[in-house]
Structure formats: C-alpha cells, structure tokens
Amino acid sequence: SQMFNRDKLLQETAAWVVYNKDREAYQTISDRLPIRDKKFLDSAIENNQLLEGLDDGFFLGIEMVMLIKKLPVFNGISGRILSDLADKINPITLNHRDKLVIPADESPILIQAFGEITLRNQTEVVQQLKQGDVFGDLFQEGAIPTITEAEANGRSVIFKISLVDFYFVLATHHDLAQGLIENITEKKKLVN
Numbered sequence: 001s002q003m004f005n006r007d008k009l010l011q012e013t014a015a016w017v018v019y020n021k022d023r024e025a026y027q028t029i030s031d032r033l034p035i036r037d038k039k040f041l042d043s044a045i046e047n048n049q050l051l052e053g054l055d056d057g058f059f060l061g062i063e064m065v066m067l068i069k070k071l072p073v074f075n076g077i078s079g080r081i082l083s084d085l086a087d088k089i090n091p092i093t094l095n096h097r098d099k100l101v102i103p104a105d106e107s108p109i110l111i112q113a114f115g116e117i118t119l120r121n122q123t124e125v126v127q128q129l130k131q132g133d134v135f136g137d138l139f140q141e142g143a144i145p146t147i148t149e150a151e152a153n154g155r156s157v158i159f160k161i162s163l164v165d166f167y168f169v170l171a172t173h174h175d176l177a178q179g180l181i182e183n184i185t186e187k188k189k190l191v192n
Helices: 008-021 023-030 035-047 061-070 079-086 161-170 174-191
Strands: 090-094 099-101 109-114 118-120 124-130 149-152 157-163
Touching: 008 023, 008 035, 008 061, 023 035, 061 079, 061 109, 061 157, 079 161, 079 174, 090 099, 090 149, 109 118, 109 124, 118 157, 157 161, 161 174
Parallel strands: none
Antiparallel strands: 090 157, 099 149, 109 157, 118 124, 118 149
8 A cells, every 4th residue: 555655645645545435444554554654644634624625724745736736837747746846835824814924034935825815025015916826936027026924815825835945846857947937938928
C-alpha cells in the first residue's frame, strides 16, 4: 500500500482513499505504521472530515495540488512538479477582516485559494485578490508592489509560499520554469 510510501502526498492520499472505502482496513494498515506517520495520517483524515473542499479548514496535499493545477498560470504543468510546490505551501485561513501581516523582508507568492483579500502597503490598497489569483514575483507585470498586509473580505484561504522556497522548486524543475514563462507570456498577449 502507498500508506507506507515516504512521499507524504502519496501516503496521505492513499490513507484518505483507504479510510473512505474501508475504515477497518485503514485501522489494520495504520496500526503497522510508525507512530509518527500514524498520528500524521489520523490527524489529516480526522481534520478533513469536517466539511468538503478547501472550506473545511484543513488541506490535504492533493487538494492543494488540484487547486493549483486548475489555475491558468499553472496550466499544462505536471501534478508531480506541482506536488513539490504544494510541499512548500503554508495555507492560511482568515475570517472576515482578519489580517495577515507581511514582514518588510518578505516578498511571498500568494495564491488566493478561496474567498477574496485586499493587499495593502500600510493604508494604501495595492490590489484585490479574488479566488484563483496569484500575486508575487514573476506573476506581476513590472515592479512588484510592496505589501505589508492582506485583509480578508470574508472567509478566505491564502496559500503562501516563501520566495526562497518558490525559487528552489523553480530551479529544481526546468519544466515548471518553462511552463510558467509560457503561461504568463500567453496571459500578457491576451490582455494586450
């Protein structure tokens, strides 16, 4: 079973499938896992039972990959590569008017997974991000505006990736770099 795989995404996905098909089989298999893996999988499955989709407050790795794969900027990029990017995601859930402070020395990649947020530099509105929008280096035309906070305009989920982590994955996967360049260039052609 893939529940014994070292790849957390495969392990988590396999556990979720087994659990939802046959809970007794899941229990039997998970009892054979190292304690750390069993706790991780039990927690992932338990937390993912609350609601459907990204609005349940917990994100299986496969959910993050599938959401990213649907975005035009990641069109045609393999799920295998996107799973490496998903490993670097810090999912942040904000309720209405909650704020995420962005330190001055950070310039993260933000993917608006659910809901809508307002990006600000101090009190000045920089940009509104709607579901499916991506903000950050490579994704903006011209200079990247400085942002100091993101405020939720309702329940929202942001996938935050540090710029260092993003460039590490980009440097590791030539196909990701090539796909992003093609997709971003195509988007600019359509806008102009």
